[in-house]
Amino acid sequence: xxxxxxxxxxxxxxxxxxxxxxxxxxxxxxVLLEMLKLFRMDHAEVVWYRVxxxxxxxxxxxxxxxxxxxxxxxFAQFFPEMKNHRFRISLHLPLAPHNIVLGxxxxxxxxxxxILAVDVMALYIMTGLYFPSEIVHRSVFxxxxxxxxxxxxxxxxxxxxxxxxxxxxxxxxxxxLGVTGLFLLPADPGAYAHILIPxxxxxxxxxxxxxxxxxxxxxxxx
Amino acid sequence: xxxxxxxxxxxxxxxxxxxxxxKRVIYEDLNFKVPxxxxxxxxxxxxxxxxxxxxxxxxxLRPTAGDCRVFGDASHELTPETRSKIGLLFEGHLAYEFMSxxxxxxxxxxxxxxxxxxxxxxxxxxxxxPKNHKIGNMSEGQRSQVVLGLLxxxxxxxxxxxxxxxxxxxxxxxxxxxxxxxxxxAGDKTVLVTSHIVQDLEKIVDEVIFLERxxxxxxxxxxxxxxxxxxxxxxxxxxxxxxxxxxxxxxIEDGGANYLLYSFANFRTxxxxxxxxxxxxxxxxxxxxxxxxxxxxxxxxx
Numbered sequence: 001x002x003x004x005x006x007x008x009x010x011x012x013x014x015x016x017x018x019x020x021x022x023x024x025x026x027x028x029x030x031v032l033l034e035m036l037k038l039f040r041m042d043h044a045e046v047v048w049y050r051v052x053x054x055x056x057x058x059x060x061x062x063x064x065x066x067x068x069x070x071x072x073x074x075f076a077q078f079f080p081e082m083k084n085h086r087f088r089i090s091l092h093l094p095l096a097p098h099n100i101v102l103g104x105x106x107x108x109x110x111x112x113x114x115i116l117a118v119d120v121m122a123l124y125i126m127t128g129l130y131f132p133s134e135i136v137h138r139s140v141f142x143x144x145x146x147x148x149x150x151x152x153x154x155x156x157x158x159x160x161x162x163x164x165x166x167x168x169x170x171x172x173x174x175x176x177l178g179v180t181g182l183f184l185l186p187a188d189p190g191a192y193a194h195i196l197i198p199x200x201x202x203x204x205x206x207x208x209x210x211x212x213x214x215x216x217x218x219x220x221x222x
Numbered sequence: 223x224x225x226x227x228x229x230x231x232x233x234x235x236x237x238x239x240x241x242x243x244x245k246r247v248i249y250e251d252l253n254f255k256v257p258x259x260x261x262x263x264x265x266x267x268x269x270x271x272x273x274x275x276x277x278x279x280x281x282x283l284r285p286t287a288g289d290c291r292v293f294g295d296a297s298h299e300l301t302p303e304t305r306s307k308i309g310l311l312f313e314g315h316l317a318y319e320f321m322s323x324x325x326x327x328x329x330x331x332x333x334x335x336x337x338x339x340x341x342x343x344x345x346x347x348x349x350x351x352p353k354n355h356k357i358g359n360m361s362e363g364q365r366s367q368v369v370l371g372l373l374x375x376x377x378x379x380x381x382x383x384x385x386x387x388x389x390x391x392x393x394x395x396x397x398x399x400x401x402x403x404x405x406x407x408a409g410d411k412t413v414l415v416t417s418h419i420v421q422d423l424e425k426i427v428d429e430v431i432f433l434e435r436x437x438x439x440x441x442x443x444x445x446x447x448x449x450x451x452x453x454x455x456x457x458x459x460x461x462x463x464x465x466x467x468x469x470x471x472x473x474i475e476d477g478g479a480n481y482l483l484y485s486f487a488n489f490r491t492x493x494x495x496x497x498x499x500x501x502x503x504x505x506x507x508x509x510x511x512x513x514x515x516x517x518x519x520x521x522x523x524x
Contacts, residue, residue, distance in 0.1 A: 001332050008329050012320045086316050088282055093333050094306035219284050219298050 001095055005103035009077065016076035017111050020069050024115050027065040028122040034058045035126060044130075051135060055189045059127075059139065062119055063146045063184065070112050070153030077108050078161040087162075091218050101214040105158065105207060112154045116147040138190040145192040149183035151203050155210060156180055163213035164220050172213065179206055232291075233258050233380050233412040234279060239288035239437070241274060248274055249437025252288070256429075258379075261406065261413040263423045263444070266433035267521050272416045273313055275433070276384045279414075280310055293380075306334060309378035313385050315366045319358030323349075323368060326357060327375070336377045345371035345401065362389035370398055374405060380412040381405070387419045395422055402426060424448075424513045432520055440520075444513075451516050454492055455480040457505040470495050473522055482509075484519035 035058050038047045050056040081087035090100050123143055127136045156176020163169040183192075183199065192199065234256035241248045248271040256262050264272050277283040278290055281298045290297040295304045318326055323346050331337045349355075349364055357368055366386070373381060381402075387395055399422060405411060406426065417423055430447055432440040442450075451472075456465060457480050465474055465481055470492065473484040485492050493503035511519065 004329050004332050008318065008321070011325060012318075080319075084314060084316055085282075086318075088280075088312060089316055089318065091282075092280065092305055092308075092310050094302040095333070096302060219281065 001093075002099060002103055005090070005093075005095070005100060006107050009104055009107035012080075013073065013077055013107065013111050016073060017115070020072055020111075021115055021118065023072075024065055024069060024119055027061050028119065028126075031059045031061055031123070032126050035130065039130065048131070051131065057142065057189055059123055059143065062123065062143050063149070066116055066119060066143075066146045066150035067153045067180065067184075069115050070150040070155075071157045073108055073111050074154045074157030074161060077104065078158055082161055085217075087217065097215065097218055098211055101211055102208070105155075105210055108154055108158065109151065109207065112151055116150050120144065120147060138193075141190040141193040141196070144196055145183040145199060148196075148199055148203050149180050152176070152180040152183060152206060155203070155206050158210045159213055162210060162217055164217045168213070168216070232256060233293060234414065235289075235291045236275075236279075237289040237291075239278070239290055240286045241271070241278065241283070242286050247436070252433075252437040252439060254431050254439050254441050256412060256414060258412050259410045260428040261415070261426050263420070263427040263430045264414060264416045264433060265420060265430055265517060265521070267435075270433045270435055271437065272433060273384055276382060276414075276416065279382065280308070307379040309373040309376050309381045311369060311373060311381070311383040311386055314388055315362060315369045315386075317357050317365055317369055319356070322354045322356055323351060324353035326368065326372065330372055330376070334376045334378075338375045338377055341377075342371040342375035345374060348397075363391060363394040366390055366394055366398065370401055374401055377405075377408075379410075380414070383413065383415040383417075385416050385418060387417050387422065395419065399426060420517045421512060421514045434521065447520075448513060448516060450486050451520060452485055452488070452492075453509045453511045453515065453519055454483040454485070454489070455505075455507050455509055456483060456496075456503070460502065460504050463499070463501045465496065465499075465501050468499075473519055475519070475523055482519070484516075 038050075038058055042050075051058070078087075081090070090104070091097055093100060120140060120143055124136060124140055127139045131139075153176070156172070156179060159172040159176055160169050163172050179202070182202075232255045234254075236252055236254050239249050239252040241252075252275075264275065266272055274283065278285050279292055279297050281300045284298045292300060293304045293307060295301055300308075318329070321329065327339065327342050327346075331339065345367055349360075349367055351360075351364070357365055360368070366389070370386075386398055390398065402413070403426060406413070413426075415423065415427070424444070427444045429441060430444050434440075455477060459479070465471065465483060467474055470487050471483055471485050475482040475484075483492065487495065489506070489508050493506050496503045496506070
């Protein structure tokens with residue numbers, strides 16, 4: 001039965017997932033072209049100096065697209081469920097409500113993670129073509145917090161969408177903005193490397209919070 | 223009464239139910255019971271709280287006060303086992319538009335032990351559409367057939383149908399009722415239905431629950447209502463006091479040249495009652511009426 005929930009969400013999300021993947025692929029190509037442009041405009045040693053010593057980041061668009069991917073997939077998954085309160089169909093199924101909700105979230109998170117993993121892998125490979133391994137690792141550690149921001153944006157958007165009252169929806173929005181913003185604070189490249197595990201744990205603990213608005217939707221008083 | 227007794231005696235039991243949206247009170251003290259194996263029609267004008275009541279029964283709304291039990295469970299704490307016994311048709315034939323005819327059947331089948339796939343395909347086969355046709359690309363009538371097929375395949379102990387007629391033409395309504403009649407043949411099935419087209423219900427409903435503003439209810443067998451509730455006309459051209467509603471005259475409507483009076487009392491009693499109140503019953507006449515007229519007479523036109 002739980003597998004049925006996962007399968008249903010997969011069917012619902014697959015077209016949107018492909019659209020998000022296409023958007024991310026465009027960004028990957030754009031970042032690759034930006035990187036190649038750096039080497040065309042200047043000598044390689046100048047580019048290395050800028051990237052290694054001055055901390056220039058030529059892959060910043062990943063920050064935006066990762067957050068947008070999280071928000072987009074959350075809307076694709078839950079906006080139609082809130083329209084006419086269609087989510088009631090799922091919540092009437094003979095399964096514990098938390099299993100139903102967490103099944104939905106699991107599929108959404110996996111969908112976001114897969115796309116973000118493609119971004120990180122692409123950055124890893126293309127950076128490795130022109131830079132030493134230290135820079136490759138630093139680049140990956142720079143985008144990983146952004147990937148966590150993408151996951152946080154997905155969870156935060158879900159919190160906002162599932163909440164039935166405007167007052168708490170605004171509250172959830174502010175909380176989500178705060179949590180997601182933590183991963184996007186201006187910092188030197190790779191500065192988050194040593195706290196990635198606690199930050200990942202934060203996202204992990206943020207995920208079950210969607211149960212609260214889901215239960216408020218399920219057992220509402222108005 | 224203990225919870226165990228509730229669960230065996232009644233499919234639904236509503237006791238002293240109160241619900242309000244902000245300051246707007248929908249029900250103050252709503253009480254009714256639905257025994258197993260009966261078809262109940264929940265009737266009332268728009269805005270009296272029929273859909274609200276169904277949301278409460280299915281646990282999508284927590285009542286302000288009172289007790290509401292479905293198969294013995296508090297309605298806001300329905301167990302998965304209890305939910306598996308209830309087939310629920312949401313207003314507007316809500317469905318997963320992104321799924322196909324075949325896909326939606328495959329999705330629901332594992333949730334229900336008595337799933338009858340053949341009933342689903344019997345109904346959806348009438349659509350003449352390929353199995354991979356998306357529900358989102360269907361008309362409301364076609365979608366209702368898919369939803370009905372899913373409910374029939376589930377073979378629930380109780381069906382709750384929230385305004386199944388919405389958006390359906392006469393043909394689809396008839397199809398819906400035919401399948402509902404087949405479902406009821408299995409016996410011991412309980413149905414709670416709301417509808418705006420009451421005449422459709424006459425053939426299948428055992429009891430009616432009239433819901434009125436403020437949460438007042440009248441519950442009785444449909445046969446008793448149809449036989450006992452009467453319409454009288456009283457010409458306006460005779461000089462007399464204007465009749466008014468009271469404990470015997472349930473409702474009065476303007477019938478053009480006549481007043482239309484509605485009452486459960488027989489002709490002689492109504493005539494005597496009017497006379498007692500100084501209204502001459504001259505010209506009083508009982509008129510025949512169907513279920514819809516009786517419904518409107520009972521609840522009022524506007």
